[in-house]
Amino acid sequence: MPPQSAQPERAPVAFTEADERRAVLTFAGALDAHALPELEELLSDRRLRQAGTWVWDMSSVQRIDLACAYALLRAVTRAPETVSVTVHGARRGIQRTLRHAGLDVVVSIGE
Incomplete structure (x- = not known):
């Protein structure tokens, strides 16, 4: 039986909105070592640096590693x-990892 074709993977993080006031990043799937280079590249994007408010939608994140x-x-x-x-939207396990990294000190984490 031939293998089923794999569905194209969704990018682990992408801009869904960006202007000088607000940048919305939507995260999905597993944020792990494979996603780290793309994540770091997007986090240095000028659109993020120009916005005064950052919103991170983590409702579709399955897991995140400490890196x-x-x-x-x-x-x-x-x-x-x-x-x-x-x-926004981070599951409890995701919130726990964010807190372990110390993010709760510098960002507002909501469910």
Whole structure:
């Protein structure tokens, strides 16, 4: 029996909105070592740096490892102090990893 064709994987993170006021990043699937290079590249994108409010939609994240959580933390701590960051939709396990990385100190984490 021939193998079924694999569905194309959705990017682990993408901009769904970006202007000078607000940047919305939508995360999906597993944020792990395979996703880290793409995540770090997107977190250094000028569209994110220009926005005063960052919204991270994590409702479709299945898991996140500490390396990716620390990448998120680095992005926030390198951002201007005036940037406001909110995490939406993160499951409890995802929230726990974000807290282990220390993100709860610099972002607002909601369910």
